[in-house]
Amino acid sequence: MSDNNHLCLLGLIFLSSLLTGVSGVDDVHVFISSGEDVHLPCNNALQDCKSTTWIYNNRFRHSEAVELINLGEKNKDIERHERLSLGSDCSLNIRNISTEDYGSYICQQWTGEGGEQLRPDAGVYLHVLHVSSSHTEISAGLSVTLFCQLNSYPRVSCDDWIRSERIDLFWVNQAGVKSDSRYQISSSSDHCIISLNKTLLNEDHNREWRCEVTQRDQVKTSVTYTVKSSGEKTSHQSVLESHNVSIIKDC
Template sequence: SLRCSCVSGLSGVDDAHVFISSGENVRLSCNNALPDCTSTTWIYNRFSHSETVELIRLGIKKKNTESYERLSLGSDCSLNIKNITKEDYGFYICQQYVNDQQQGTDARVFLHVLHVSSSSSSSSQTEISAGRSVTLFCQLYSYERVSCDDWIRSERINLFWVNQAGDKLTRSDSRYQISAPDHCISSLTTTLLNEDHNREWRCNITQRNQLKTSATYTVKISGEKTILSESFRPS
């Protein structure tokens, strides 16, 4: 079941940060909206030196965007995006225009997308035999990717794997090889056992010890095959 990760509007010029897992739905609030949304324009940048894309202009969706089918404008002028992909990360700005003049300040929202993938396949499901080694990658896609380490340290953000009981998997666990090439990626390598049927490996992201979102991989074993599929769970 899909979940909305909603962030209430922050006052003044504060930026909002929204964390979401790929596959979920998200609502980005516009805290400077005028009534009826006909003055609302939403623009987007994937990263600081990328081209700005206009998603909504004066309350109307722009047709030439990749995400056109998945976008809608809420009655409160929020931007709703369905079935988030890792490509949706970035910097969203809500602006108000009346008679071609901008009213008030930008309302800025940073969208950070958590995505888990497997070394065996680029798709979300793949078959592997028990006894085979598999590596799962958990990555946070973020506008601040260039300075990921600095940003994550300053915001006290942690990315880590947990077992079904919710206990953090550590490097001292001999069954798992866990490595973090940088603060925005964590990989987990393990050899699949028959008793891994229906076992979940979940990647959590926390900010100041508060869970923001998580993405889960579940292993299914049918006959001699092990099927690895991606599923999501509300934080």
């Protein structure tokens, strides 16, 4: 089968999986914080990863699917190929996750020359949590907004998606309190984003705020933001809770 025909067939099967769902293999949802390394499982893998192909799609950034791995070999023509690797279990490993990496990943198993698909598609949805600030340098008396955004796929109304999947996105301080009278928290229905607005006091130096994502009351991932006064860089720390697994499956 020619390369063009092979890619066309991949695209048709990929589109079919988006419209009808994956047959025989559960979809997996992975939550990760930006800057972390992620491991995307391939739940239809064979013993020999030479049959494995990984396809990526984000319909808001790409008009067509992008082939990351073709029959066990990495595609070196894509921008992020240096951050990709194939695990011994045919999983897809991505280093230093960015907000551009969120989207749908499909693991497929193909014969080499015949072009026959050996097993049903295995889908993985990657959701990326990212924190940013309205100011790069901050000091007492300054009004600062911290933004926490969950980049998710498929991109439907955030309210609908959060409600149906029982997702919660919120800010807590270092004592675990969600808010107090001095802090104002607002959210957006168009995007999965929650902002924390505060006027800084002297005692806010080195104060930590943590944005968390939970699914069915279990923490999936979180990002800690440490307030530093002018002259010191503000620090961010991504945290994956060790007692929770950042993967959920749709039945």
